[in-house]
Amino acid sequence: MENGYQEKVILVTGGSGLVGNGIKYAVENGEQRKGEKWIYATSKDGDLTDLESTRAMFAMFQPTHVIHLAAKVGGLFGNLKANLEFLRKNIIINDNVLRTAHENNVQHVVSCLSTCIFPDKTTYPINETMVHNGPPHDSNYGYSYAKRMIDIMNRGYNQEHGRNYTSVIPTNVFGPEDNFNLEEGHVLPGLIHKVYQAKKEGKPLTVWGTGKPLRQFIYSRDLGRLIVWVLREYKETEPIILSVGEEDETSIKEAAEKVAEAMDFKNGLIFDTTKSDGQYKKTADNAKLRRYLPDFKFTPIGEALKETCDWFVANYETARK
Amino acid sequence: MACTKKVILLTGGTGLVGQGIKSAAEQNPQPNEEFIFLSSKDADLTSREATKSIFEKHRPTHVIHLAAKVGGLYGNMRANLQFFRINMSINDNVLSVSQEYGVKKVVSCLSTCIFPDKTSYPIDETMIHNGAPHTSNYGYSYAKRMIDVLNKGYNQQHGTNYTAVVPTNVFGPHDNFNLEEGHVMPGLIHKVYKCKENNTPLTVWGTGSARRQFIYSLDLGRLFLWVLREYQETEPIILSVGEEDEISIKTAAELVAKGFDYEGEFVYDTTRSDGQYKKTASNSKLRKYLPEFKFTPIDEAIRATCQWFSEHYKKARI
Helix, strand or coil, rough: CCCCCCCEEEEEEECCCCCHHHHHHHHHHHHHHCEEEECCCCCCCCCCCHHHHHHHHHHHHHHEEECCCCCCCCHHHHHHHHHHHHHHHHHHHHHHHHHHHHCCCCCCCEEEEEHHHCCCCCCCCCCCCCCCCCEEEEHHHHHHHHHHHHHHHHHHHHEEEEEEEEEECCCEECCCECCCCCCCCCCCEEEEHHHHHHHHCCCCCCECCCCCCCEEEEEEEHHHHHHHHHHHCCCCCCCCCCCCCHEEEEEEHHHHHHHHHHHCCCCCEECCCCCCCCCCCCCCCCCCHHHCCCCCCCCCCHHHHHHHHHHHHHHEEEEEE | CCCCCCEEEEEECHHHHHHHHHHHHHCCCCCCCEEEEEECCCCCCHHHHHHHHHHHCCCEEEEEEECCCCCCCCHHHCCHHHEEEEHHHHHHHHHHHHHHCCCCEEEEEECHCCCCCCCCEEEEEEHCCCCCCHHHHHHHHHHHHHHHHHHHHHHHHHCCEEEEECCCCEEEECCCCCCCCCHHHHHHHHHHHHHHHHHCCCECCCCCEEEEEEEEEHHHHHHHHHHHHHCCCCCCEEEEECCHHCHHHHHHHHHHHHCCCCCCEEEECCCCCCCCCCCCEHHHHHHHHCCCCCCCCCCHHHHHHHHHHHHHHCCCCC
16 A cells, blocks of 8 residues: 555645644755655634534544644743643643544654653652652643643554554743743743843843753754654554653753843843742663664754844734733 | 432443442432433433433433443453543543533442552542552553543543542442453352352462452442532542541451351452452541442452342342
């Protein structure tokens, strides 16, 4: 049945977001292959919390492959306020996408997890075998459990129906087309937006928390290239962590300094320690990725941040904030 | 406040646990409590519309949620995806519709089989999510665990008092006595009944030395009612006899034989696995709340169940 000219239709749910655009960039800058049609679906194309709407979307696009990115997401404070909603909405979205994919005989689905769903009490570095080894951090247990259940369903579909449904676990993603909203967004887009504002107002930058927490950041365009590789080559049910190595972990303070540098900001940094830090460390092991792709080159973080900041400044009016 | 009418809806009300609650409620009725025992004939709880219809019809103030897709070891192993998806659907429908209809108290039913496979003993209520469950029934286990996560979410967001109980091995009338699908006690009861009828020796699988905590469905029923009326925590509560009342499979078989006045020979098929030697669950939280609660002596409970089985053989689930 495998025919190089048979069209592959790859449906990317949540296609207009940060990661979706990273994939789009990668596809349009070298990753696209002959006979492939890539579709970047958005919430305008269908409501994935509704089964009939999901089915209609699949009927319209007729995908042979799915990259499932759509989710209800939010930063630390968004999650803290509404764990029940994050749990229920994401469970419904994920169940609708996987069952509809299965109904449409889609053999490959790559879903997107996150390092924030790992057990809160754990040893470091964390690896792919540890996802279910204990409760997640209390701040976002709703989102975390819903994402963990993707892995459970992947196992079920693969065991019972011989599918190749799997998932990836990126660490902190950043890049163009992110959500730069200060309440809802994550730490790097938040810093970028704040520096932009502080620069305009001639004020110093206020960073929430102590600045001490450590994170591994992955540029959305690098993540895009890796997800395309996973879709084509990765055959395991168990997830795969997609990240720079432990040696490239950055503190929030350091990240703020790099953003300031990228935006030529000179008014200084203040740390608001009344705000929560979230988890101190979430070091993820990328050994599995390195076994498969020992030569993969990540974009240096200074360069990636410069591109992202330049994009934000150029697109300030239309950026999500 | 004691005179406010309570309408208590029980999903899965016709099963082993539901009927245990029914007996307990009939033994100790409260004038302001009305019980409605639902079965799958009344509503398909995998459908949100059907679930809403039944809530609309009965307007419950309280819910005891027992309905689930259940099965024995082999049923689960073959169909983990189904056990996961169907139970997730049922549980989400019951809890979300309960919240929509202003139900402030829902008591759901978990199981000790959902606990982490790799664990220390005795297990207690804080340990449920501390690792992956046994692979044979991961679908059922994760779906049940998500009840606890949903309870937390509803209580935080809506100020409800949704909670769950964790019974150990339940036995009693109205059980599933099928030898393939059922659990150890009903399995022994069914076997001894047939051995007495056919005058054959009883074959017990394993060495008989494995130890388990058994809880009589009538006692579980009485405790369920206490949880419904008094227990305010979100965290689940284990409902079980203590470690001191653990009995071996050999003792259980002997008590079942007594229950039928069966005097045949016992044969231990030691080629069969014993399963885990001990799976002790701690009942100290229960004992902190109810230090004086008296469980039915096990020989009495087994004898009563054997009697029930004899009298209802034709209608029992076998």
